[in-house]
Amino acid sequence: MPESRILIVDDNPGIITLVQEILASKHYEVLVASNGEDGLKQLRAAQLAGHPVDAVLLDVMLPGLDGFHILKQLKADADLNQVPVLLVTGVGETRNKAQGLELGADDYITKPFDSQELLARLHAVLRIRHTEQVLRQRNQELAALDEINRRVSASLDLDQVLTAALEGLERLVEAAMLAIVLYDEEEGEWVVRTSRGPEGAWLEGRIAPVTQDAAAQALRERRSVLQSAVDNSFWSEVLSISPLDLLYVPLMMHDEPIGLLTVVGHAGTLDSQSLPVLERVASSVSVAVENARLYGELTAFAEALQRSQSQLIQAEKMAAIGRLTASIAHEINNPLQAVQNSMHLATHPNLAEAERQRYLGIARQEISHLMGIVRRMLDFYRPASGIAMQVDINKAVEDALAFSNKRLQQANIQLVVRLAPDLPPVQGFTNQLTQVFLNIVINAIEALETGGQLWVGTAYHAERDQLVAAFRDNGPGLLPTTREHLFEPFFTTKPTGTGLGLAISYGIIERHGGTIEVESTPGAGATFIVRLPRHREEN
Structure with a gap:
């Protein structure tokens, strides 16, 4: 234990000298005050200087304020109340001893005292003070460590x-x-x-x-x-x-x-x-x-995966359009021919003005039709912005049918469309939902090799707060083994298929918070049902 500082508060010079000699033998540093007021002053000065007193030997009988009043003030002071006090009292003064202990004195010694007893009692209160200081320090350290752990873990x-x-x-x-x-x-x-x-x-x-x-x-x-x-x-x-x-x-x-x-x-x-x-x-x-490094690596991996998924979606989108290239070219060629014929007839010198205006109107109408096709294509080709928007599900279905319209006609497929009016919007990406619906329609066209019917409908399920899009064909249907693996990557029943179209469609709908499922019986066609929540939950 390091050298301790002891303050003696006593008005008896003989007692002071005796105590100084006893404490000096154990290398204590001794301070002296002849009255209580001076004792408090020295205690506060030592505390401010950063060299606090470790214990006080306080006589009960003092001039001016007695030892009890000084003890009360000391224990009421937030900066000094942890300083141990050894009360010095006379023989037989049992009441003084009891009162001193009740006021907060740590121990007492009776005059005349034995030097060994004084040192033993003083050592005991100093040992207790040291233990308390260590405990307070440990508590402060534990509180600080707990705060550090909390902030570090947060x-x-x-x-x-x-x-x-x-x-x-x-x-x-x-x-x-x-x-x-x-x-x-x-x-x-x-x-x-x-x-x-x-x-x-x-x-x-x-x-x-x-x-x-x-x-x-x-x-x-x-x-x-x-x-x-x-x-x-x-x-x-x-x-x-x-x-x-x-x-x-x-x-x-x-x-x-x-x-x-x-x-x-x-x-x-x-x-x-x-x-x-x-x-x-x-x-x-x-x-x-x-943990921070692992999180950084995981974040980087997730970002790379997101980029790969976006690239894969975009690639499959191009592949879907590629399967319709011939019919889309035909879809564009027809209005171009109509524009060319109308312009040729409108420039005939002997044509009446009313007829010329009619042909010019036809040309304008076909140009508007062409612009609509090109705009729809550009919207579909454009990668998703990454920010979910309000999507009209009927428009997404109509765009998919517009892309595949000529192919449906060429395949001799009768199209029956029942789109529910005034549907609430969903949160998502229009071109991604169009891609899903287009994949479903293309699969139906390829299943109906000799013609048939395709029913397309939308609805709002108020109880579940879901929007539903359904596509039903009367083709050959799916075997149970095929249906089980239909949405798995690279699974295909076509000799030239990639097996990615429906797998990517499944992922798109899942990221929209929805579901895509298929119902089919061999020989009785297939029905694809897409369910989308009206309010998308952000991950």
Whole structure:
């Protein structure tokens, strides 16, 4: 236990001298006050100076305010109420002893006292005070560690995690600077990632020479290392402090160092007592760093997967249009021929003006028709913006039927359409839903090899708050084994199919929060049903 400071408050010079001699033999530092007011003054001055008194020997009988009044004031003072008080009273003064203990005195000693008894009682209250101080410090450390763990665990952003750790450590460790050095795998260097101190902003991003001094030892031996009174180090140069103390705590993951928690202090200010706290923080930071890195890798993978899915959707969209190329070309060629014929007839010199205007009107009408085809194609080709919009499901169905209209005619398929009016919109992407419906229609066309019927309808299911689009053909239907694998990637029953159309359609509807299912009996056609929630839940 370090040398303790004892304040004697007594007006008897003989008692003061005796106590001083007894305490001096045990190397206590002794302060003296001859009255209570002076005693309180010295207690407060010592507290403000940062050298608090460790215990008070307080006589009950004092001039002016007696020992009980001084004890009351001392215990009422928030800065002094933890200072232990040993009450000095006379023989047989049982009432004084009881009253003193009730007011908060930690113990008492009776005059005339034995030197051994005085030292034993004083040592006991000092031991209790020391234990209480250690407990308070541990409680403060645990509270701070809990706060650090809470803040570190609350984020997966690496910089936020490291900043939270150092801000918490500032309340636990007195240091000129705190820093976290991490290994940069891309650069192959140890870099100051985060720091707290006068040079914090300037230090971040700098390469730390961990091959020198105690840093290399901490990394090599996987343990904390304290180096005292260091001159001419990297930290001395950047902080303009020399000599200084350095404390390195390795950040470990899977038994390998991934970084260093670095504490820099003026010479003589750091010691090994703070190591347990620093090592607990380092352990929490190591886990948080690993979690943040894994989250970063997962985010990057998810973004790459999203890009791949978007590219796959776009590629399949092109493939769907490719299957309709001939019929779309025919769809465009017909109005072009009508425009050409109308313009040729309109330029005849002997044509009446009314007839000329009629032919020009036909040309304008066909040009508008052409513009509608081109606009619909451009809308379909355009990749999704990534922002869900209000979608008219009937329009998505109509666009899909418009793309496939000529192919339906060429395949001798009778189309029956029943679109429910005034449907509420859904949240999603128009061209993606059009792509799904177009895939379903193309599959129906290819199933109806010798012609047939295709029924298309939409409806609103009020009870489930869902919009439904159904496509039913009277083709050969699907075998149960085919139906089970229909939405799996690369599954196809066609010699030239990719097996991606319905798999991608399934993914699109799933991302819209909906479902796509098929009902079929061999020889009795197939029905594809798409259900979409009116309000899309964001993931």
